[in-house]
Amino acid sequence: xxxxxxxxxxxxxxxxxxxxxxxxxxxxxxxxxxxxxxxxxxxxxxxxxxxxxxxxxxxxxxxxxxxxxxxxxxxxxxxxxxxxxxxxxxxxxxxxxxxxxxxxxxxxxxxxxxxxxxxxxxxxxxxxxxxxxxxxxxxxxxxxxxxxxxxxxxxxxxxxxxxxxxxxxxxxxxxxxxxxxxxxxxxxxxxxxxxxxxxxxxxxxxxxxxxxxxxxxxxxxxxxxxxxxxxxxxxxxxxxxxxxxxxxxxxxxxxxxxxxxxxxxxxxxxxxxxxxxxxxxxxxxxxxxxxx
Amino acid sequence: xxxxxxxxxxxxxxxxxxxxxxxxxxxxxxxxxxxxxxxxxxxxxxxxxxxxxxxxxxxxxxxxxxxxxxxxxxxxxxxxxxxxxxxxxxxxxxxxxxxxxxxxxxxxxxxxxxxxxxxxxxxxxxxxxxxxxxxxxxxxxxxxxxxxxxxxxxxxxxxxxxxxxxxxxxxxxxxxxxxxxxxxxxxxxxxxxxxxxxxxxxxxxxxxxxxxxxxxxxxxxxxxxxxxxxxxxxxxxxxxxxxxxxxxxxxxxxxxxxxxxxxxxxxxxxxxxxxxxxxxxxxxxxxxxxxxxxxxxxxxxxxxxxxxxxxxxxxxxxx
Numbered sequence: 001x002x003x004x005x006x007x008x009x010x011x012x013x014x015x016x017x018x019x020x021x022x023x024x025x026x027x028x029x030x031x032x033x034x035x036x037x038x039x040x041x042x043x044x045x046x047x048x049x050x051x052x053x054x055x056x057x058x059x060x061x062x063x064x065x066x067x068x069x070x071x072x073x074x075x076x077x078x079x080x081x082x083x084x085x086x087x088x089x090x091x092x093x094x095x096x097x098x099x100x101x102x103x104x105x106x107x108x109x110x111x112x113x114x115x116x117x118x119x120x121x122x123x124x125x126x127x128x129x130x131x132x133x134x135x136x137x138x139x140x141x142x143x144x145x146x147x148x149x150x151x152x153x154x155x156x157x158x159x160x161x162x163x164x165x166x167x168x169x170x171x172x173x174x175x176x177x178x179x180x181x182x183x184x185x186x187x188x189x190x191x192x193x194x195x196x197x198x199x200x201x202x203x204x205x206x207x208x209x210x211x212x213x214x215x216x217x218x219x220x221x222x223x224x225x226x227x228x229x230x231x232x233x234x235x236x237x238x239x240x241x242x243x244x245x246x247x248x249x250x251x252x253x254x255x256x257x258x259x260x261x262x263x264x265x266x267x268x269x270x271x272x273x274x275x276x277x278x279x280x281x282x283x284x285x286x287x288x289x290x291x292x
Numbered sequence: 293x294x295x296x297x298x299x300x301x302x303x304x305x306x307x308x309x310x311x312x313x314x315x316x317x318x319x320x321x322x323x324x325x326x327x328x329x330x331x332x333x334x335x336x337x338x339x340x341x342x343x344x345x346x347x348x349x350x351x352x353x354x355x356x357x358x359x360x361x362x363x364x365x366x367x368x369x370x371x372x373x374x375x376x377x378x379x380x381x382x383x384x385x386x387x388x389x390x391x392x393x394x395x396x397x398x399x400x401x402x403x404x405x406x407x408x409x410x411x412x413x414x415x416x417x418x419x420x421x422x423x424x425x426x427x428x429x430x431x432x433x434x435x436x437x438x439x440x441x442x443x444x445x446x447x448x449x450x451x452x453x454x455x456x457x458x459x460x461x462x463x464x465x466x467x468x469x470x471x472x473x474x475x476x477x478x479x480x481x482x483x484x485x486x487x488x489x490x491x492x493x494x495x496x497x498x499x500x501x502x503x504x505x506x507x508x509x510x511x512x513x514x515x516x517x518x519x520x521x522x523x524x525x526x527x528x529x530x531x532x533x534x535x536x537x538x539x540x541x542x543x544x545x546x547x548x549x550x551x552x553x554x555x556x557x558x559x560x561x562x563x564x565x566x567x568x569x570x571x572x573x574x575x576x577x578x579x580x581x582x583x584x585x586x587x588x589x590x591x592x593x594x595x596x597x598x599x600x601x602x603x604x605x606x607x608x609x610x611x
Contacts, residue, residue, distance in 0.1 A: 136308070136312055136315070137545035140583040141316075147570075228438075229611065234571060243438075262446075277430055277495040
């Protein structure tokens with residue numbers, strides 16, 4: 001091990017280092033992880049600062065369907081709008097929907113997963129519910145609900161969260177089940193701790209590392225779901241997202257003629273999802289590093 | 293034992309199907325607004341509104357509607373398409389064969405290409421070949437389906453126009469030419485689906501095979517002097533196939549999801565393209581019917597995989 005703090009006979013030379021700090025040290029040394037984190041931060045920054053980077057793309061321009069040039073980095077679409085501006089503003093909605101939907105899904109999944117592991121009586125029914133939900137084809141179901149609820153950013157967030165939590169619940173339950181039989185949970189029960197208190201103080205901290213990985217992966221899956229729904233025409237008609245840019249290209253037929261209208265939103269999606277995947281891989285490695 | 297195994301699997305399939313149709317029913321009814329009235333004139337008179345509600349049975353209690361809906365479904369009735377004035381079942385059954393051709397051929401190619409790739413990665417674990425397979429696999433998993441679809445369409449359909457970029461068959465072709473035309477139209481959408489699935493399949497094959505290669509029976513086979521190639525293919529691969537096939541079964545929902553997006557790009561006349569068109573026309577009965585039909589397809593495909601494995605692998609039957 002290349003640890004700067006030598007571990008001798010199980011006694012660390014720096015005993016004040018918490019597990020979280022050690023994970024962070026190992027993570028920092030992995031360029032793949034830090035690079036991915038930097039990419040994700042950059043995307044969030046673009047989302048936050050969109051108005052400073054490019055004007056909101058709307059209306060009609062004179063330069064229609066131009067390939068990338070120094071004036072239009074990503075070219076223009078059939079209405080003469082700047083594709084670069086569309087991608088920048090699209091980052092805003094794609095990231096917003098991804099993060100919000102994933103946050104909502106994580107909260108539901110966390111509650112259901114921990115409750116199923118702790119209260120044995122409801123574990124059976126909840127397990128069946130999760131299994132059944134996971135075996136449904138999710139995209140057609142999301143399409144049905146999004147179409148009925150009417151296209152808007154809120155609809156997308158709720159619909160994606162509604163069908164993403166079972167995956168989180170499954171992972172959280174598996175982890176929580178390994179915590180329930182531990183002595184400190186029994187001890188907490190013996191001293192008269194209420195179920196809510198035990199869950200809050202002892203169960204939730206135990207499942208947090210799993211949730212951290214889950215946040216990243218659920219967000220990237222939510223971004224893909226948003227892109228898919230928007231591509232099919234279920235996005236908010238008044239705002240841009242990466243999927244919506246491709247939807248417009250599909251509608252106008254630029255799909256087959258103007259490669260730049262689909263390439264750049266595609267690259268943005270790929271960048272986000274690959275960075276998220278590598279980040280979770282690096283985080284897992286950093287945590288396991290601690291175990292060796 | 294065998295009969296019980298079949299019975300349990302069958303029951304689970306039916307339960308999933310019941311869950312799917314029930315979810316569809318309640319989601320549609322619980323959402324704000326009457327789906328039927330959403331497409332009618334919003335300025336209609338109160339009498340007309342009441343008449344429409346009565347015509348579609350929406351004025352009755354929810355559980356009566358639910359019972360009626362189940363009875364209708366069991367008779368294969370999924371309502372009338374708003375826009376085409378045809379029964380939804382008729383509209384969708386006409387499209388179903390195309391989606392099945394597309395998804396099942398993509399699945400077959402994924403398995404045929406994926407097994408050797410997984411074996412290659414596992415037998416050369418942690419070497420360059422393995423690294424390349426792994427990195428490619430992770431990247432392929434991260435692809436957005438329309439992205440890969442558009443990329444193939446542009447490169448192999450527009451820049452080098454060797455494949456058609458839309459439709460499923462040349463309607464003028466007859467006999468053998470028709471089959472050829474069908475395969476020709478299948479290449480690009482099929483390849484898009486294969487590329488999306490392959491990464492996941494290969495990575496799963498690799499990890500289960502690596503596990504199998506560490507088992508005692510592999511060591512025994514080696515000790516008995518079985519040739520290395522035979523050890524891998526006849527002993528380890530056969531056992532690694534079960535978890536991988538199970539995973540492929542779980543991925544079927546995603547495969548149909550991918551088909552919706554791919555068919556949209558290639559104007560492929562399957563269920564997916566029907567869904568895309570129904571979204572544009574706010575044709576809710578078609579969307580609901582498509583979901584139910586795809587859920588049924590997933591259930592049936594999973595049942596077939598389960599049963600096939602039960603007959604091939606005795607461990608599945610008894611556990």
